[in-house]
Amino acid sequence: MTTQFQVRKDQLATTRTVQRPDTPLADGDIRVRIEQFAYTSNNITYAAFGDAMNYWQFFPVAPAGDDAAAWGVVPVWGFGVVQETQCAGVAVGDRLYGYWPMASHAVLTPARISPEGFLDGAPHRAALHPVYNNYLRCAVDPLFDPATEPLQALLRPLFLTAWLIDDFLADNDFFGTNTGGQRGVMLLSSASSKTAYATAAQLVQRPEVEVVGLTSPGNVAFCESLGVYSRVLTYDQLEQLPEDTPCVYVDFAGNGALRKAIHSRFTALAYSCSIGGTHVDQLAGGRDLAGPRPVLFFAPAQAKKRHGDWGAAGFNERMAQAWHAFLAQVNDPAAPWVVVQHHNGPDAVQAAHALVLGGQGDPRVGHMLSML
Template identity: 80%
Template sequence: MHTAQFQIRKNQLPTSRLVSLPEEPLAAGEVRLRVEQFAYTANNITYAAFGDAMNYWQFFPVPDDADGAWGIVPVWGFGVVEQSRCEGVAVGERLYGYWPMATHAVLQPVRMTPEGFLDGAAHRAALHTIYNQYLRCAADPLHDPATEALQALLRPLFLTAWLIDDFLADNAFFGTCESGQRGVMLLSSASSKTAFATAAQLAKRPQVEVVGLTSAANVAFSESLGVYSRVLTYDQLEVLASDAPCVYVDFAGNGGLRKAIHSRFANLAYSCSIGGTHVDQLSGARDLPGPRPVLFFAPAQAKKRHGDWGAAEFNQRMARAWHSFIAQVSQPDAPWVKVQRHQGPDAVAAAHALVLGGRSDPRLGHMLSLQDR
């Protein structure tokens, strides 16, 4: 038996390879899972773009890669236990969690509960718990077999979006809503799933105006969602008053756009860096007028709110918001996401190139599997 891994060059993201590795016997306490299906979105491109800075490459290190040139992009999806040498994890169990782009994964379950467990592998010990947790589908209150694809595509993005909204509100929108005025929340890459999930949360807050920034090709889609107060193309910043009190929520990572926003808006109160969907236009944040861009790390806000509210209240609030969001996304007459499936190594490589190049229809949600048909 062999495990196939889809690997990409860390400093040249379009370059990929498929590597076949022999399966090693399981050690005591380990389980081997078949990675059945996983989502691939702009969020995964962000994992690759910030792989070194935010330790994403460390979750699934490439074996025998002496110069560290190759990496495995982490993905969210579903796996099924094929072999188990761990008491409490049964063959056939279905799990939701963070996987390598591969046909199989080996985990070392620790801190087991009826709801799930953590991977206790030594190389993941210093990495954040939110990425090391695996949930048993049979006990997961958010799991619905009928909407597994939407869960894989949107659940991790939604959690980030929900925490961005909470972070902004927790900081009183950085003073942009004082004296009864509406603060302007500028969201780049407005058609991306994390951006529109964030907009869906912010749209419920009357004290802010949510402005989506996107390419001309994606204006109609972004407007159709009904979560943006208005949608502008990247070259329409002059439509907004230069003295508007605003916050920039940057999903694109486009250095030129960031500089244009920092230069135009005299009352830019905060610059929040989320992602890097424009991978060919990423740049640093030096010598910018206005506030220094700050990278948002969702687990840090999650940890804060666990302390503020407790785990049970955190989970209840998140679950209520999730179910409300899924109802919006799944409107029968106008669904926000249409699932497109890609099976096999060649299809996975093609989907990677499509998402990386930003050429995908924003309404499509790509579900991938390296498993043979």
């Protein structure tokens, strides 16, 4: 029996748990027991942009009544163990890291199998970006460490996006904001979110820019404690920066009113990019704004460019070096950035979803979930 957690696509606070009997595997398929997965504001972004960015297509809801199309499964990153196999290249007991449904089990169709892992070759995923279809064997994954498995699920996909944002901005010379002997200002909204502070942790290493975090009053102290922001301001303190500040806006919140305020205030805003939508109740488009038109940042595009520039080995080496340095910061025993909480079972998963969706939880807490 497979237990699956579903949300209404047009009303993310409305959820249900569905149980379905397992069907026999087709030749070439495997059944994976999903042991644990992370749940962060990044997953809320997947849901908020589910239609626009095709996130609902990874794990489509099986038809069950007239309203099946109204429901979706939020993709998550985590770990699973092969429970049953009809695939010669994948063995029972193989531990995998990858992209899963919020469910107790998943059926995959391994393709392009290698010692390192495989792609899910299911037909409905063929047109979706391969970065999300890749499953890694933990036994040979250079980034895997069983001692920090929850932190890897919580931070690894977010870190990759953050690392690519930093690289993209540097690759574009910070859009000319660091000219004339002054440092360009990188404005990061939702500064307490894991993707935002992972981005700040990369940017702060670049002397040519200043990193300013924007957050709610309750999260100022947390953001300041990380040591990766030059300054932390609340959303209503934009006036503390001069109107002619050469800056780039990196938007993790998706808050339409905040975006409009930033575009209206800063006359030297050089670039505006949208990363996520943590403020799901205040999402808005980018029309009728002063300054540059907001651009949606798509991490796989920058990854593809750098694979071309550096080759796969060069890309992986650079990323792994940065990841291990970041994880050491996060996991400092004297002042850890993340405290892991585990939530097991459908009721606990529903409660964690409501907490993360509401954006009111402790930013230092990392939620690890299991439907088992």
